[in-house]
Amino acid sequence: MSNPSKQKGSAWESAIVAYLREHHNASAHRNVQMGSKDIGDVDGYYLHALEAKAEKEIKLPSYIAQANKEAGHAGQPFGCAVVKRRMKGTADGYVVRDLRTDVRLMNRLRDAEALLEEYAFEAWLEHDAHHREAA
Known part of the structure; x- marks a missing residue:
């Protein structure tokens, strides 16, 4: 090349x-x-x-x-x-x-986490704790 x-x-x-x-x-x-x-x-x-x-x-x-x-x-x-x-x-x-794309992504993430929290609370707690760790 x-x-x-x-x-x-x-x-x-x-x-x-x-x-x-x-x-x-x-x-x-x-x-x-x-x-x-x-x-x-x-x-x-x-x-x-x-x-x-x-x-x-x-x-x-x-x-x-x-x-x-x-x-x-x-x-x-x-x-x-x-x-x-x-x-x-x-x-x-x-x-x-762009912001439009990011808002769509965040809405999808928010909605998925709300479903997980509602239907599998213990799994959501573990997921939430894991992903709250600082980078």
Whole structure:
């Protein structure tokens, strides 16, 4: 690969996949590009089409629009961009989505937790305690 920008982007995608495999989903992987019907750069981020960006100039509006479009192509309810933070590791990258998408995600999480609390209270208590731990 002779294009330095493409190399940087591929390296960032690979770093995201490695991070997701260790901390979220062991089957996360890079997607094959599909042209106008792209489904995001990385598969395996629960409920999301993930667009990876490692560019010197950050252009959030276009990243979010692209992620949302590709979520539709992928049949995922949410799109997000994972933007490389200069001079930082993968875990310090930015996960970015528009407020509309984030509110939909939080509503889904709130409703799922309310169901768990109502129908399996002990399991909800364990779940709540586990996820309240600081990062």
